[in-house]
Amino acid sequence: MSFKSDIEIARDAKKRPIQEIGEKLGIASQHLLPYGHDKAKVSQEFINEVQARPDGKLILVTAINPTPAGEGKTTTTVGLGDGLNAIGKKAAICIREASLGPCFGMKGGAAGGGYAQVVPMEEMNLHFTGDFHAITSAHNLLSAMIDNHIYWGNELQIDERRVAWRRVMDMNDRALRDIVVSLGGVTNGFPRQTGFDITVASEVMAILCLARDLDNLQKRLGNIIVAYTRERKAIYCRDIGADGAMTVLLKDAMQPNLVQTLENNPAFVHGGPFANIAHGCNSVIATTTALKLADYVVTEAGFGADLGAEKFFDIKCRKAGLAPDCVVLVATIRAMKMNGGVAKADLGEENVDAIKAGCPNLGRHIQNLKGFGVPVVVAINHFVTDTEAEVQAVKDYVAEMGSEAILCTHWADGSAGTRDLATRVAEIADSGQAQFAPLYPDEMGLFEKIETIATRIYHADEVLADKKIRDQLRAWEAEGFGNLPICMAKTQYSFSTDPNLRGAPTGHSVPIREVRLSAGAGFVVVICGEIMTMPGLPRHPAALDIGLNDLGQIEGLF
Template sequence: MSETQDETGRVPDIGDGTQSSRCVFTRAKGRQTMSFKTDIEIAREAKKRPIQEIGAKLGIPEADLLPFGHDKAKVSAEFIAAQRGKKDGKLILVTAINPTPAGEGKTTTTVGLGDGLNAIGKKAAICIREASLGPCFGMKGGAAGGGYAQVVPMEEMNLHFTGDFHAITSAHNLLSAMIDNHIYWGNELEIDERRVVWKRVLDMNDRALRDCVTSLGGVANGFPRQTGFDITVASEVMAILCLALDLDDLQKRLGDIIVAYRRDRSPIYCRDIKADGAMTVLLQQAMQPNLVQTLENNPAFVHGGPFANIAHGCNSVVATTTALKLADYVVTEAGFGADLGAEKFMNIKCRKAGLAPDCVVLVATVRAMKMNGGVAKADLAEENVDAVNAGCSNLGRHIENVKSFGVPVVVGINHFSGDTDAEVAAVKAYVEAQGSEAILCKHWAHGSEGIKEMATRVAEIADSGASQFAPLYSDDLRLIEKIEVIAKRIYRADEVLADKKIRDQLRQWEEAGYGNLPVCMAKTQYSFSTDPNLRGAPVGHSLPVREVRLSAGAGFVVVVCGEIMTMPGLPRVPSAEAIMLNDAGEIEGLF
């Protein structure tokens, strides 16, 4: 479930001995050898500035920062509200090809580009998501970037941070408890216990909780019923927090959540249970964006964390819109590949928040092109231009898809030291043939110095006014037609396979007034299809829809496709087995 580049086995460029070089020379038995610092070692060496200084770069007064220690703070709601009349800066979206085990580095590139823009004299801010504990302790992966393009404090960001996820989990489960409590004390609302659709959540990968029975043990424990858990990042409360404009909007959206149905199929809302006020109280502080800094002491907002394969995959609207008022350029990311994160950024977040990206950076690597071209991970170190050319079809599909939204796209080739000149040239030539351009980026090893060319070009594109952004479908299209638009135009599927029960459910929601909502696709991140092993740019496949869920508070319909799960499981050897404290009290094994 990791949405961040896997740096395992990556060997960066050997630098010139300056701070941007990761290479450390040591002596062993009379000969000179090389060792390389890990991401966590680099992060620990960061020369962080007090968070008040970082806020001052964006004009945030010290009184409007709620500090969490010395290096992170929340921005007050009052300050955010006071910025609303100001002019917006330019919005730059960083997305990627479909993820591969070779690693793409989307978050790393987002952070590096933000640093690069500041390095060339632009006033830029970064907006990324918070990390879920599930991937950190499951498949190794966090959300702070890597190498010399990181946001710090890295360890805290990837663990409890400022407690936002705990607040979301608590608010969600408070509603769950109040639903069961209402049923226990007489069920005045006449909830059909068979039609309670509100599950519980946990910010941990735990497959045993996907499907379970509650209230066993006798009368005192309530009425037994079948339910289950989702991971917190899939919670509608998470989506609501990321899409709400302020606390009033937050409470209204929470109240709009449909939690159950009566026997006559009429809906029961969160406000009917009278939980929306208490949930808002729990989320009051969590609604305030978190301000931290990069290794180069540039401002970064880290707020919200929905996954893009099971949710809408973008950081909060309040963080993005606030950053746009405070900086001339805002670099944000959308989870996983452009078929998921970027599609939802455009069709859901931008639609709901009135945003329009000025430029898109599409991240790719030579290694990933070779994997899409059929090369095994163990053989990626060998030059193979033919495999690069064969694998570029995946990149080409994403370029075409992003352009279909009317936004200019530039490809960022995230550099690995094993990439040969011929392989890089092959990617550049392919991209040029697609009517776009590709720029080699070395921010992972060299920080802002390694991405200045990309930063300069992105600023030029953003300032040019070339973007003619428009969502892919209109609000008044039928729900099944919206699903078909994404399936056919983004995934290149021939058909959508949805049985009568699903189509009838969509029609019922349309009749109830929800037909104007966008759709949020829950699908494997590894392929354009629902088969995670089908790489490249497949055609001739179908999109099977297993389930649809109405997120009335968030304002979209979730479409669950194929075998995707909203509660992941741990791998055979979870990362948690190697995470511990060393004798110095430092965390080992996290990254």
């Protein structure tokens, strides 16, 4: 049996003009700023006009810990959105934009898959509407202005050894992780060690995704800590005077992007912070706008629920005043087998025992999500190699956990494959049974917040942090930052900080390597283990297989 590739399916899509998609949500054409025929930004004027409307129901799609077998979280998000529309509900989708780094590195594109995709796929995975380029430019403008300030006399007395603001680019390039700048003599400035991060790891990205409007954006940008003096006094972006110009560069990027699914349903694609370094959710302004325009909004959070969902709840929902009505937890039979110890090459063979051995990973995510007071439904993303006995084993396990699992075939069947899931999700969302509450209160101490996440979500025995880190956290509390939420940066592949420890491990420790204050974004980043803020390309990067065919069409992107 042969299947069309995702890009072939996307290329055959019968797209509608973006004005027609806007009409489904009541957005008049004058409030759409088109980028070609099939994508547009929604004007800030229109967003301001709809703020008094009631909110629709918010549905979060998250997943088990990712495995090489694939889970299909974005595919399920799109499939569920299409399914809700297919059963007569007015629904919109909110997902993140794709980074060029993963597209040309290991992961490839990120716009769903099969017959549950968002289009135009090629543009979304490349330059799209230029948001990431604007974020890169704003970030690096600040970098240039910091060095320029030091060059022209250093009035703020910045300690050149304590410049905390690195540069960014939207590409995987390990050679830029640690570099020396300003070589070449007096006219080029003062040499110092620095480096590059990938754009999605920039605090500017996190700020854009959490800001409510342009005024809030500029305030947050101004609050970025960029350096310290010799006396350890913090120097802010506003002290450098870059916040106004950065806001100008980000003015258009702040407006959400509207596109469509293969079934011509509305999808907002906006923002894209790293899920294991930052908070991994699409923008607050896109989600809150969608909630004013649709009765149901389906959004996703990056990686597994231990990272993405926890940050969605404790950072995004806390800061934006959101309260989700239902959570969909995506799992696959293949991933359950891998968690049960089956090698990737053997996933096509039926192995019910391995599924039963791997289900505790799924069970812990269910338990964790219920701890936030939100009902959970498991979506089994179907693969052709799945057997009835394997699917039943997962359904039985989930039932024992007090939830239900629904088989979904959206990759092959589009909305027809998610009707059962959509019907059940709508029933739960409308029932009002969600009693959402974040994991910890604002007033809890920073180290106590870290311990709460580590013990309640990761099920660790302890958090390991030396005196320097604990003293830094106490100092930030004394400076008034103690009420900020925690953004854990750890591997996405395990509940622990060891990427090879699958399943539902207990008896492990969470070592903290570093803590960073993102005062503009409004959270404290806690780095555990070997987390790279500038990834490298793999031995065989996806870029080697990407090119144009004889018709000028893109091949190999997805």
